[in-house]
Amino acid sequence: MGDDALAAGGLPTLRTVEPHVAARIDLDDPDDLDDPATGRNAATLGSGAVLSAARARWPACDGTVSRVVVGPDGVPLDLGREHRLADRHLRRAVELRDGGCVFTGCAAPTWWADVHHLVHRIDGGQTSLQNPALLCERHHTQVHHGFRVERRPDGRWHTWRPDGSQITTPAALVPAA
Known part of the structure; x- marks a missing residue:
């Protein structure tokens, strides 16, 4: 043209x-x-x-x-910034990685969860496998109102309240011998 x-x-x-x-x-x-x-x-x-x-x-x-990174099996894993929403292939990869809502203490299954951009698109966040987290509707809303989730390099998720304190779950009880 x-x-x-x-x-x-x-x-x-x-x-x-x-x-x-x-x-x-x-x-x-x-x-x-x-x-x-x-x-x-x-x-x-x-x-x-x-x-x-x-x-x-x-x-x-x-x-x-428009960058599209394709995995070895031909499935798109990173859609760059032109695509706001995760397509079905990226969503499936996030579901397999996260297994359900990643908010500490939540056990909501993948089918109840949204794919949330950890770094929001307006702040330069990518629609890629490195940037999303699965969050149920309740926790997705909380993250947009001051709560924060973060994936550590070891793959474990951590959650913080708006005041900066970390949300933890108690250690499992071990029956007395």
């Missing part, structure tokens, strides 16, 4: 999607992303045409870039 057509803003929208270029670039070897030749890290367009990753980035210079 010509620059004039793009600048005019009068291009058609089809099924709520504005004109765009979709290019798939595998990130197996990020050292070659600027290589002008096709081959490793070549981009595949939606039409099936293959071009260099560097050439595929040219239209993105002035456009919106």
